[in-house]
Amino acid sequence: MTALVLDQVSRWFGNVVAVNDVTMRIGPGVTGLLGPNGAGKSTLIHMMGGFLAPSSGSVTLGDVPVWRNEQIYRDLGLVPEREDMYDVLTGWEFVLANAQLHKLPDPDGAARRALETVEMTPAQDREMRTYSKGMKQRVKMATAMVHDPAVLLLDEPFNGMDPRQRLQLMELLDRLGDEGRTVLFSSHILEEVEQIAGRIEVMVSGRHAASGDFREIRRLMTQRPHQYTIRSDSDRVLASALMTQPSVSGVELSRDGAAAGGTGQGGAQLAVQVTDHAAFVHALPELAAAQGVRLLEVRPSDESLESVFSYLVER
The missing domain is CATH 3.30.70.260 (ACT domain)
Known part of the structure; x- marks a missing residue:
């Protein structure tokens, strides 16, 4: 279950159309979901992650419907853009709780490996309310990876990170893509997408504007x-x-x-x-x-x- 497929997906809120008739396939490797703020990226990721039902169309992971299917979370990890967290918990407690919720055979070991991967071990015993925004982003990344999913959905994962943290995350995403995982991350910062995404999906005003790497996209624009x-x-x-x-x-x-x-x-x-x-x-x-x-x-x-x-x- 490594390919996410969206087939003519739309989502509207009252009279507002947030996503309009989007069809795309997200396969193994690193894919960047690019678009300005308000383009529909977060809405699209929420539907891919099974947290929001499409108003029309379908979203499947490995040919299995995503909506109202809790079994997909065995294969899927999500880093939401929202910063709300359980700030009274330490980073270790938060990641460990997620490992336990997944009923992993060795939750302590899984939590330790996830925190080491995002280089948060030195701060794991601090309460998350003391974390910077970039540190919170890395802990969210650890929780998304704690059960070793084949698919990762990351909504603006670089927000709040300093240059060193951004470089570390870019290297991590490169490595995950090379391992054959399906990694989708959204961003409105062009350099992030250009540097690490093997494939780019462009959203503009709720529509799927282009697909490919950025050179392929431009070559298609003959005008x-x-x-x-x-x-x-x-x-x-x-x-x-x-x-x-x-x-x-x-x-x-x-x-x-x-x-x-x-x-x-x-x-x-x-x-x-x-x-x-x-x-x-x-x-x-x-x-x-x-x-x-x-x-x-x-x-x-x-x-x-x-x-x-x-x-x-x-x-």
């Missing part, structure tokens, strides 16, 4: 201009030749210091806007060779997830 940065040994010659190409909509030549002559020295470069990615990639080497220009560097300059996300929101 969106692509930006490239190019360095060569003869920028002006190449710029003139590029402007004759139907796949190129704009070329800007940098002029700084020793690069003012456009010879490609001293950091000069071309900023090229492309309307047809495939045609441009095919034509550029032939064009440079025909003009006797040596290409020094060709790289996409808008390849970050932020540029893809901004485009999806604007749509």
Whole structure:
């Protein structure tokens, strides 16, 4: 039971549609659920975790319905976004209680391993009311992992973490994905998703806007201009030749210091806007060779997830 499948799932609250006709499959590995605040990410995770019934459609884990099926929690762990916790308990007591609720054969050992995994052993005997937000997030992660589930649902797990804690959690999620677990985490912070998610599901205004890795998503958006940065040994010659190409909509030549002559020295470069990615990639080497220009560097300059996300929101 490692694949979560959503089939035409919608959820509305009165006249407000929070999730609208979403179909997706979340399989083994690390998947990032990306979207701005209010995009429907938490509602979607609540339905995946069996805490909220779909208004229409179905959510299944390993072909078994999730809603009103307590048996799925043997295979599923959840880190909710809400910060409400039993603050009078210590971290150890909280994680141990979850191990006992799962009726594990060795609850003490399971709790100890979970706390070690999230590096909370030094603070395990402190009451949780003394924890920082980042520490509470790590204890919630320990409770989600204490029964060694095949599927983990994490709602904004990096909230409140300092840079060191974030790096530790990223490394942990990478490791869990490599082990073949299904890990889904939501975030509105683009760098988090881009760095660790092998696959991305994008939610915008309650709808499933795109699916794939961020490069695949962008390549599917044929209407969106692509930006490239190019360095060569003869920028002006190449710029003139590029402007004759139907796949190129704009070329800007940098002029700084020793690069003012456009010879490609001293950091000069071309900023090229492309309307047809495939045609441009095919034509550029032939064009440079025909003009006797040596290409020094060709790289996409808008390849970050932020540029893809901004485009999806604007749509």
